[in-house]
Amino acid sequence: MLSLTFYVQCAIAQTGKIQGYINDSNQKPIEGVVVSLLNAKDSSFVKAAISETDGKFEFVAIKNGNYLLMATNIGYKKFLGKSFSFDQSDVSVETIVMQDESQNLAEVKVVAKKPFVEKKIDRTIINPEALISNAGTTSLEILEKAPGIIVDVNGVISLKGKTGVVVFIDDKPTYLAASDLANYLRSLPSGSIETIEIMTNPPAKYDAAGNAGVINIKLKKNQVKGFNGGINLAYGQGRYARTNNSLNLNYRVNKLNFFTNLSVNQNNSYQDLTINRLYFTPDGTYSSGFTQNSYIKRQMGSNNLKLGLDYYLSKKSTLGVVFTGFINPFYSPVTNRSKILDKNNNITALITATNPTERKWTNQSYNINYAYKIDSLGKELTTNLDYINYSSEMTQNLVNSTFTPDNRPLGQTTLFSSLPADINIQTAKIDYVNPLQKGGKFEAGVKSSLVNTDNTADFFDVVDNNRIPNYEFSNRFRYKENINAAYVNYNRDWARFSLQLGLRFENTNIKGNQLGNVQIKDSTFTRNYNNLFPTLYLAYKLDSADIHQLGFSFGRRIDRPDYQAMNPFTYPLDRFTYYGGNPFLQPTYSYNFELSHTYKNFLTTTLEYSYTKDLIQETNEQRGTIFYSRPGNFGKQIAYGISVNAGFNITKWWALQLYTELKSLGFESIIYGQILDESRFYWFIGPNNQFKITKSLSAELSGNYQTRVLVAQFLTIPVWQMRGGLSYKILKDKGSIKLNVSDIFYTNQPGGDIRNIANSKANWLSFLDSRVVTFAFSYRFNKGKSLNARKSGGSESEQSRVKQN
Numbered sequence: 001m002l003s004l005t006f007y008v009q010c011a012i013a014q015t016g017k018i019q020g021y022i023n024d025s026n027q028k029p030i031e032g033v034v035v036s037l038l039n040a041k042d043s044s045f046v047k048a049a050i051s052e053t054d055g056k057f058e059f060v061a062i063k064n065g066n067y068l069l070m071a072t073n074i075g076y077k078k079f080l081g082k083s084f085s086f087d088q089s090d091v092s093v094e095t096i097v098m099q100d101e102s103q104n105l106a107e108v109k110v111v112a113k114k115p116f117v118e119k120k121i122d123r124t125i126i127n128p129e130a131l132i133s134n135a136g137t138t139s140l141e142i143l144e145k146a147p148g149i150i151v152d153v154n155g156v157i158s159l160k161g162k163t164g165v166v167v168f169i170d171d172k173p174t175y176l177a178a179s180d181l182a183n184y185l186r187s188l189p190s191g192s193i194e195t196i197e198i199m200t201n202p203p204a205k206y207d208a209a210g211n212a213g214v215i216n217i218k219l220k221k222n223q224v225k226g227f228n229g230g231i232n233l234a235y236g237q238g239r240y241a242r243t244n245n246s247l248n249l250n251y252r253v254n255k256l257n258f259f260t261n262l263s264v265n266q267n268n269s270y271q272d273l274t275i276n277r278l279y280f281t282p283d284g285t286y287s288s289g290f291t292q293n294s295y296i297k298r299q300m301g302s303n304n305l306k307l308g309l310d311y312y313l314s315k316k317s318t319l320g321v322v323f324t325g326f327i328n329p330f331y332s333p334v335t336n337r338s339k340i341l342d343k344n345n346n347i348t349a350l351i352t353a354t355n356p357t358e359r360k361w362t363n364q365s366y367n368i369n370y371a372y373k374i375d376s377l378g379k380e381l382t383t384n385l386d387y388i389n390y391s392s393e394m395t396q397n398l399v400n401s402t403f404t405p406d407n408r409p410l411g412q413t414t415l416f417s418s419l420p421a422d423i424n425i426q427t428a429k430i431d432y433v434n435p436l437q438k439g440g441k442f443e444a445g446v447k448s449s450l451v452n453t454d455n456t457a458d459f460f461d462v463v464d465n466n467r468i469p470n471y472e473f474s475n476r477f478r479y480k481e482n483i484n485a486a487y488v489n490y491n492r493d494w495a496r497f498s499l500q501l502g503l504r505f506e507n508t509n510i511k512g513n514q515l516g517n518v519q520i521k522d523s524t525f526t527r528n529y530n531n532l533f534p535t536l537y538l539a540y541k542l543d544s545a546d547i548h549q550l551g552f553s554f555g556r557r558i559d560r561p562d563y564q565a566m567n568p569f570t571y572p573l574d575r576f577t578y579y580g581g582n583p584f585l586q587p588t589y590s591y592n593f594e595l596s597h598t599y600k601n602f603l604t605t606t607l608e609y610s611y612t613k614d615l616i617q618e619t620n621e622q623r624g625t626i627f628y629s630r631p632g633n634f635g636k637q638i639a640y641g642i643s644v645n646a647g648f649n650i651t652k653w654w655a656l657q658l659y660t661e662l663k664s665l666g667f668e669s670i671i672y673g674q675i676l677d678e679s680r681f682y683w684f685i686g687p688n689n690q691f692k693i694t695k696s697l698s699a700e701l702s703g704n705y706q707t708r709v710l711v712a713q714f715l716t717i718p719v720w721q722m723r724g725g726l727s728y729k730i731l732k733d734k735g736s737i738k739l740n741v742s743d744i745f746y747t748n749q750p751g752g753d754i755r756n757i758a759n760s761k762a763n764w765l766s767f768l769d770s771r772v773v774t775f776a777f778s779y780r781f782n783k784g785k786s787l788n789a790r791k792s793g794g795s796e797s798e799q800s801r802v803k804q805n
């Protein structure tokens with residue numbers, strides 16, 4: 001499948017440039033220094049450059065105005081220069097001399113801290129380390145605090161009220177189903193994450209999958225000369241203990257850059273879930289009931305490793321290899337206690353079920369990438385080859401025991417299952433970037449991916465310790481998917497107007513094969529379709545002082561069914577709840593519009609509208625005493641609303657980041673003969689307060705509140721929570737200790753109603769291990785200047801590029 005994105009930022013043609021050199025205190029040039037060009041008026045960011053091997057840096061295509069320079073590099077004091085004027089004539093600034101951190105500077109010290117949220121023309125950027133409460137947590141918990149993101153009790157992510165979010169790691173899709181993705185994000189510690197990019201309308205460079213948008217998690221990687229890195233250790237205690245620990249290392253010398261991320265984690269938690277179901281006759285008379293309490297304990301270990309090596313072949317070309325992998329053991333004992341009720345709510349039977357689940361989930365991914373800088377103007381060609389494998393070994397042992405109302409045993413059944421799964425993914429991608437005259441840039445690329453999955457479900461009835469094959473549930477499902485894509489991008493900046501335009505084409509070929517068993521015949525299905533996915537971004541500054549800015553974006557998206565979701569077989573979660581796939585699932589298509597206004601770069605108000613066709617969402621059906629859950633297509637969803645994102649300083653010591661949205665979600669469909677035609681507004685608000693108590697001590701107090709939310713057949717209850725934390729800098733500001741508490745009042749406990757089910761009603765309420773006290777320690781170190789590394793001649797773009805595209 002292919003999407004085309006023209007990313008255009010329109011700027012008046014300019015010919016002058018600003019250039020200079022950077023030396024250390026011994027007058028030796030420094031490579032890899034980040035030089036920021038700032039507006040002299042308010043110190044707002046304009047552009048960044050990185051010094052080359054001879055210490056040189058330069059800025060081109062700069063508007064007339066007054067500017068100042070700020071330079072930063074690990075191991076050196078921050079440099080802040082004096083204001084100067086630029087009027088289209090070449091400007092050579094005085095050589096910047098960077099002082100070692102151990103030296104005392106007489107000049108004013110510049111203190112800069114990244115905000116939690118940054119807004120770009122096509123994405124919102126989250127900086128996890130900006131919040132104290134993120135220390136010692138997981139990536140899924142970070143996403144829960146991000147503006148516009150809701151994570152439900154099962155870890156399913158929705159963005160601005162819509163499900164169908166695709167998660168990327170370092171610009172590469174994870175290719176995981178919702179439940180597996182949630183488990184992976186729970187295993188990824190916050191200390192391994194540099195930034196998180198949220199894109200409701202992603203550029204054409206990204207796959208068109210994900211009708212709600214894309215979340216791109218960028219892992220830490222440093223390209224500073226020498227040996228440097230960081231360590232993050234954390235211990236948390238709720239009802240159960242958890243620990244998240246990570247180590248980030250980087251070593252760059254001569255033409256080699258080696259980097260690694262390692263994490264070892266153990267997250268233990270629980271869910272105390274109560275489900276109630278009411279059954280009625282066709283005339284609406286109550287006939288019977290069912291209530292079930294499930295205590296689900298989760299013991300999730302995770303061991304993650306990322307190894308990478310960049311080799312700078314020449315000043316123009318770079319070759320890189322990256323390996324990532326994990327080994328995640330998982331054990332979850334589940335105990336269900338159920339009551340069967342008659343029409344008078346008298347107990348007719350008691351059922352106890354245990355279902356321990358044991359799983360070992362592994363991953364190995366290999367990437368080879370090559371970048372070639374065609375000329376000094378910025379033309380570049382990059383190539384990526386990837387091989388990814390996910391493998392799972394899982395066993396379950398479902399034991400159902402039935403009792404009379406006075407607890408006399410009536411019988412027992414045992415169902416054992418072995419559920420291995422294997423996913424193999426191969427991708428190849430080529431990207432081309434061509435900066436044009438007068439400030440424009442053209443991008444194009446092609447990509448092809450091949451996915452093969454193999455899922456086996458072997459079920460056995462256990463009688464007198466003998467396993468007898470159960471052919472009602474046993475099956476094997478193979479799935480193949482090939483997607484071929486191409487895209488184009490164009491972007492340009494004028495004085496006040498910016499434009500980004502893109503188009504992506506994707507060709508999809510799918511084949512599913514249900515192998516069946518001795519009782520059930522084989523079945524197959526195929527799908528082949530082509531689609532175009534346009535994207536458009538516009539930005540206009542209403543005044544030259546950037547007080548008022550308008551923005552507009554449009555994009556068409558697709559959401560394909562998960563691989564296992566199209567398996568037609570069903571299998572039991574317990575005696576009264578079955579889950580099945582749906583081979584008739586159609587892809588979801590959505591059209592997304594946003595219109596925004598930004599005031600003084602700190603207050604953004606956005607109007608949103610989206611139309612979604614054939615929304616893939618969980619459906620629920622009651623047949624006799626069995627509750628069936630399977631994915632299905634809902635005819636259409638219409639969502640519209642308004643959101644406000646603001647970040648400002650209330651006082652010198654108190655900063656507030658606030659996100660709120662008011663949105664309507666409407667659904668029209670027929671589900672198992674039941675008409676669903678309903679829309680409902682919900683409101684969300686999430687303030688985050690940061691307090692600077694002393695130079696070394698800071699605090700955080702944040703929270704969120706959400707009203708009822710309508711999601712297809714589900715209507716959730718309101719939830720709210722508060723979080724707090726303290727942070728203290730130690731070891732000459734290179735380290736910190738943090739203490740935080742999540743869900744202080746233990747109020748983030750989800751529940752709701754399941755509706756539009758023939759002759760029945762259902763509701764649920766969960767209690768989670770959400771109140772956790774976490775103590776975290778972090779330390780950054782740099783030994784770069786102690787190495788006499790030979791200069792490799794790397795250019796600015798080679799040093800700053802991320803190579804997992």
